Amino acid sequence: MGKLCLTRLDLSHFRSWRQGSIRADGRPVALWGPNGAGKTNVLEAVSMFSPGRGLRRALAEELSRRPEGYGWRLSGILRSLHQVHEVEMRAEPGQSRALRIDDKAAAQVALGRVARVLWLVPSMDRLWTEAAEGRRRFLDRMVLSIVPGHAEATLVYEKAMRERNRLLRDEQRDQHWYLALERQMAEAGSEIQSNRLKALQLIAEATEEAETAFPAPALSLSHAEGELPAGEADLRTALAEGRRRDMAAGRTLTGPHRVDLEAFWSAKGIAARDASTGEQKALLVSLILANARGLARDFGAPPILLLDEVAAHLDAGRRAALYDEICALGAQAWMTGTGPELFTGLGERAQYLEVTEEAGESRAEERTAP
Ligand SMILES: Nc1ncnc2c1ncn2[C@@H]1O[C@H](COP(=O)(O)OP(=O)(O)OP(=O)(O)O)[C@@H](O)[C@H]1O
Numbered sequence: 001m002g003k004l005c006l007t008r009l010d011l012s013h014f015r016s017w018r019q020g021s022i023r024a025d026g027r028p029v030a031l032w033g034p035n036g037a038g039k040t041n042v043l044e045a046v047s048m049f050s051p052g053r054g055l056r057r058a059l060a061e062e063l064s065r066r067p068e069g070y071g072w073r074l075s076g077i078l079r080s081l082h083q084v085h086e087v088e089m090r091a092e093p094g095q096s097r098a099l100r101i102d103d104k105a106a107a108q109v110a111l112g113r114v115a116r117v118l119w120l121v122p123s124m125d126r127l128w129t130e131a132a133e134g135r136r137r138f139l140d141r142m143v144l145s146i147v148p149g150h151a152e153a154t155l156v157y158e159k160a161m162r163e164r165n166r167l168l169r170d171e172q173r174d175q176h177w178y179l180a181l182e183r184q185m186a187e188a189g190s191e192i193q194s195n196r197l198k199a200l201q202l203i204a205e206a207t208e209e210a211e212t213a214f215p216a217p218a219l220s221l222s223h224a225e226g227e228l229p230a231g232e233a234d235l236r237t238a239l240a241e242g243r244r245r246d247m248a249a250g251r252t253l254t255g256p257h258r259v260d261l262e263a264f265w266s267a268k269g270i271a272a273r274d275a276s277t278g279e280q281k282a283l284l285v286s287l288i289l290a291n292a293r294g295l296a297r298d299f300g301a302p303p304i305l306l307l308d309e310v311a312a313h314l315d316a317g318r319r320a321a322l323y324d325e326i327c328a329l330g331a332q333a334w335m336t337g338t339g340p341e342l343f344t345g346l347g348e349r350a351q352y353l354e355v356t357e358e359a360g361e362s363r364a365e366e367r368t369a370p
Helices: 039-047 108-114 122-126 132-146 150-169 175-209 232-241 243-249 277-299 316-329
Strands: 005-014 017-023 029-032 072-079 084-091 098-101 104-106 117-120 218-223 259-265 304-307 333-337 351-358 361-367
Touching (some): 005 039, 017 361, 029 039, 039 117, 039 304, 084 108, 104 108, 108 150, 117 132, 117 277, 122 277, 132 175, 132 259, 132 277, 150 175, 175 218, 175 232, 175 277, 232 243, 259 277, 277 304
Parallel strands (some): 029 333, 117 304, 304 333
Antiparallel strands (some): 005 017, 084 098, 098 104, 351 361
């Protein structure tokens, strides 16, 4: 099976990393070190190789190493199935991120076509019980790994919606203003919905086919106000008919931006939000793994996985099963933990880095299997 992996990562003035260079060979990368050493910062750097603001949703400015604040630079070599890409991004103080792929300027969304990256971070521990926005973001990250064009459709939709919301708040009543925006929203919105359904189908199939220690929950979509109109024409009609109501609310109340992701754990007969904390974590792992399995089947390689502090929260049996699945899939999983003992059992199937921090500067040393 082909590989999708980062084989080199250079960090410069990126958070706690003044200078760092990590070589990887496609095996999972296990990073350990004390709290605050800079492990998550490495995963965040890898997450920047996909569209969006990375796993902490940080602004370009926040990534700049303090106290200097000179700006930052990340570069990496990304291997995908048949190609190798050199990716470079940098942000000067006060500016947003500038990206180059194979030495050509590129837009953020272009990253969706060179890298597929999925992550689990501790802030997702309450994903099933907190606001729908987090679940939508989690869903869209999976969708993006499956349908790279999802980022473009989302951009178009959100831009048109922001404009429409502005008209609503200005109590603009001339319908000509709305028509073009609603047409764009309906076109991009129905694409978003169909991309999401495609992803749900891939995950459901990958769940059915697999024998796994991580059975994924059944996913479905719900919409805040009744059903989400199914196709482009219906969505356009619903937007037009909802103008008066939306004007009273000061925002658009119908559309894929109000969709929620529901997860039902059939084996136990409960919703994911009713599972225990550890079980909720395992359900998220199971979704990421099903997504990876589906991609390996349909695309030929699983995505790059970033698993921040996941190992420590799984019992020993589940942890071993997770490592076995990651290795069987051939996924480059970047995993963090505070000590090497969390990674025993991986042996030569992974590579190891110890991350330490001295005088506010992170560094990584290669280590042998614990
Ligand atoms: N912009 C920045 N400039 C310099 N240092 C930063 C910046 N942003 C965060 N840091 C530092 O990075 C460190 C946190 O790194 P990181 O989150 O990677 O830690 P970690 O090794 O994952 O720790 P933990 O095990 O606690 O999760 C902190 O010491 C924090 O002060």
